[in-house]
Amino acid sequence: MSDIRLEGVSKRYGAVAAADEVDLAVAQGEFVTILGPSGSGKTTLLSLIAGLNRPTAGRIFIGGRDVTDAPAQQRNIGLVFQSYALFPHMTVLENVLFPLGVRGIGGAAARTQALDALKLVRLDGLQDRRPSQLSGGQQQRVALARSIVFKPDILLLDEPLGALDRKLREELQVELKQLQRSLGVTTLLVTHDQEEALSLSDRIMVLDKGRTQQVAAPAEAYLRPANRFVAEFLGIANFVGLADGRTGLVRPERVRVGPTGINGGRPARVVETIYLGQMVRYHLALQGGEDSPVVAALPFVGKAFAAGDEVAVSWDTADIWPVP
Amino acid sequence: MTSTPWSRRLLAAAGIFGLVFLTVPLLIVIPMSFSPARALTFPPPGFSLRWYQALFGDPRWMEAMSTSTIVAVLSSVAALVLGSLAAYGLRRGSFAGRDWAEGNFMSPLIVPTIIVAIALYLSLAKVGLLGSFVGLVAAHTVLNVPLVMMVMGVAVRDFDLRIEQVAWSLGASWSYTVIKVMLPNLAPSVFAAWIFAFIGSFDEVIVTSFIAGKYETVPKKMFNELILEVNPTITAVATLLIAVTVLALAAVTLVLGRAGKLGQTLVER
Numbered sequence: 080m081s082d083i084r085l086e087g088v089s090k091r092y093g094a095v096a097a098a099d100e101v102d103l104a105v106a107q108g109e110f111v112t113i114l115g116p117s118g119s120g121k122t123t124l125l126s127l128i129a130g131l132n133r134p135t136a137g138r139i140f141i142g143g144r145d146v147t148d149a150p151a152q153q154r155n156i157g158l159v160f161q162s163y164a165l166f167p168h169m170t171v172l173e174n175v176l177f178p179l180g181v182r183g184i185g186g187a188a189a190r191t192q193a194l195d196a197l198k199l200v201r202l203d204g205l206q207d208r209r210p211s212q213l214s215g216g217q218q219q220r221v222a223l224a225r226s227i228v229f230k231p232d233i234l235l236l237d238e239p240l241g242a243l244d245r246k247l248r249e250e251l252q253v254e255l256k257q258l259q260r261s262l263g264v265t266t267l268l269v270t271h272d273q274e275e276a277l278s279l280s281d282r283i284m285v286l287d288k289g290r291t292q293q294v295a296a297p298a299e300a301y302l303r304p305a306n307r308f309v310a311e312f313l314g315i316a317n318f319v320g321l322a323d324g325r326t327g328l329v330r331p332e333r334v335r336v337g338p339t340g341i342n343g344g345r346p347a348r349v350v351e352t353i354y355l356g357q358m359v360r361y362h363l364a365l366q367g368g369e370d371s372p373v374v375a376a377l378p379f380v381g382k383a384f385a386a387g388d389e390v391a392v393s394w395d396t397a398d399i400w401p402v403p
Numbered sequence: 404m405t406s407t408p409w410s411r412r413l414l415a416a417a418g419i420f421g422l423v424f425l426t427v428p429l430l431i432v433i434p435m436s437f438s439p440a441r442a443l444t445f446p447p448p449g450f451s452l453r454w455y456q457a458l459f460g461d462p463r464w465m466e467a468m469s470t471s472t473i474v475a476v477l478s479s480v481a482a483l484v485l486g487s488l489a490a491y492g493l494r495r496g497s498f499a500g501r502d503w504a505e506g507n508f509m510s511p512l513i514v515p516t517i518i519v520a521i522a523l524y525l526s527l528a529k530v531g532l533l534g535s536f537v538g539l540v541a542a543h544t545v546l547n548v549p550l551v552m553m554v555m556g557v558a559v560r561d562f563d564l565r566i567e568q569v570a571w572s573l574g575a576s577w578s579y580t581v582i583k584v585m586l587p588n589l590a591p592s593v594f595a596a597w598i599f600a601f602i603g604s605f606d607e608v609i610v611t612s613f614i615a616g617k618y619e620t621v622p623k624k625m626f627n628e629l630i631l632e633v634n635p636t637i638t639a640v641a642t643l644l645i646a647v648t649v650l651a652l653a654a655v656t657l658v659l660g661r662a663g664k665l666g667q668t669l670v671e672r
């Protein structure tokens with residue numbers, strides 16, 4: 080297990096800076112997610128850390144060792160891609176044995192180690208199948224087992240759950256989190272799915288156009304985003320004008336909606352009511368104001384307002400975050 | 404049923420004509436090789452294996468066969484190694500002058516063979532290999548590298564780069580990854596490329612005539628025999644050449660068919 084440190088890492092492709100002076104420190108055993116839209120440079124950053132690519136500037140340290148110029152083979156990194164990238168001609172067990180064989184570990188010891196890794200990802204019994212005989216979720220488990228069997232210093236995951244359907248993705252998120260915690264392996268995961276980032280990680284690094292926007296704990300980034308981009312990328316953002324001329328952010332969960340005339344609040348009209356199972360979401364038009372439409376998300380307890388209803392909308396000043 | 408438009412009928416007719424045009428020579432040569440007659444007559448008046456006996460009893464034909472085979476084996480293996488490495492470098496690499504390098508490798512396939520023959524004649528003469536066995540093998544290698552590159556280029560392009568990258572990150576060297584991960588998956592393409600290179604060398608006559616000196620390959624000897632006299636033995640040689648080619652291509656089809664998707668992509672090109 081090792082920590083990761085990036086110091087001013089840049090990667091230029093002609094005029095495009097896929098990574099632009101990125102600084103990041105991931106502590107030993109920490110789970111950090113790189114979150115950003117498609118094309119923001121997430122894969123580039125991961126491939127620089129993995130040694131599949133060389134930065135045009137900056138240094139990369141793993142466990143305190145400067146690996147900027149070290150080949151991928153010498154970095155002892157577990158790598159998982161969205162496309163699984165299993166060796167198609169090998170069985171599940173052979174895939175997992177591969178990194179051990181490369182390290183000169185063979186025989187019964189290797190076999191035990193590989194079967195243990197397969198057990199960890201709940202694939203025991205499937206070791207003699209070929210990748211083509213497995214479902215997507217199972218294939219990704221094999222890739223995961225292969226990436227941890229040799230006790231890598233760090234684990235890099237590039238949208239590992241991106242190809243799976245929603246239910247399976249949520250299941251695997253929980254398993255991944257548990258696996259990461261029990262192994263204590265320093266992990267960097269890349270995703271464009273903000274829910275995934277918020278639910279999995281100790282900290283999130285938000286990336287846009289190759290530049291770091293914010294590095295913070297999920298709740299911190301969600302409630303106190305460093306800028307407008309982060310505010311909007313992490314979820315629905317209600318922006319309200321503040322007295323000092325700045326813009327304030329109120330998240331939908333912090334907006335109260337009630338019948339008119341009870342305990343104050345600004346009058347508004349329900350434009351749209353959306354049921355989300357446990358939650359109900361209102362799109363509201365404030366009356367007599369220049370403010371943009373407001374979105375509120377409330378626990379759904381039986382009765383909800385319908386589109387067209389007149390309501391009163393309020394929020395606490397403490398729940399307003401002045402966006403820097 | 405709707406009537407077929409005349410343009411489509413015309414197309415079909417042209418296709419059938421083309422097919423007949425290509426196969427009629429085979430339909431004439433093959434029966435003639437089994438003819439008992441001394442002169443080339445069609446249809447053959449009977450059946451005999453005398454021209455095959457003549458062929459296998461003639462040490463000069465046997466020597467040409469062995470020269471052809473040795474040259475084809477050596478040059479196809481050399482072309483396979485060099486062409487595969489070039490295909491890998493061109494598909495995976497990004498370096499200045501990549502397109503130029505690719506064009507250079509492919510040129511023997513595009514430039515008229517007679518030009519290639521003259522170029523090889525001059526350059527082999529310059530390095531003192533004209534008329535030598537090494538020169539002959541080298542020339543056949545150069546000629547067949549583009550065929551290998553075409554087949555292997557598609558194979559490398561269709562092979563997921565991420566699989567290689569994962570292998571490297573797991574600690575495997577580049578050569579270990581090629582041997583243990585890529586080759587087992589690309590085996591059908593490697594086989595097809597090797598067969599194409601082998602046939603390419605076995606059938607070659609123009610360049611060989613220019614640079615082979617005293618060495619006689621089967622096609623070169625056929626060509627020379629035809630100039631001297633028309634001996635029916637040549638129909639037996641031709642039939643054997645056709646048989647080898649057809650069997651080899653059938654093997655390629657079979658292997659690529661088994662390989663499924665990769666085979667399809669190759670055949671579609």
Ligand SMILES: Nc1ncnc2c1ncn2[C@@H]1O[C@H](COP(=O)(O)OP(=O)(O)O)[C@@H](O)[C@H]1O
Binds near residue numbers: 096118121124
């Ligand atoms: N090999 C390359 N050559 C040129 N541009 C590239 C290359 N790889 C990535 N880029 C560019 O760098 C930017 C970031 O790409 P990438 O890291 O793949 O983003 P993400 O993974 O966040 O979707 C994009 O604009 C992409 O077009």
Ligand SMILES: [Mg+2]
Binds near residue numbers: 121122123
């Ligand atoms: Mg990506």
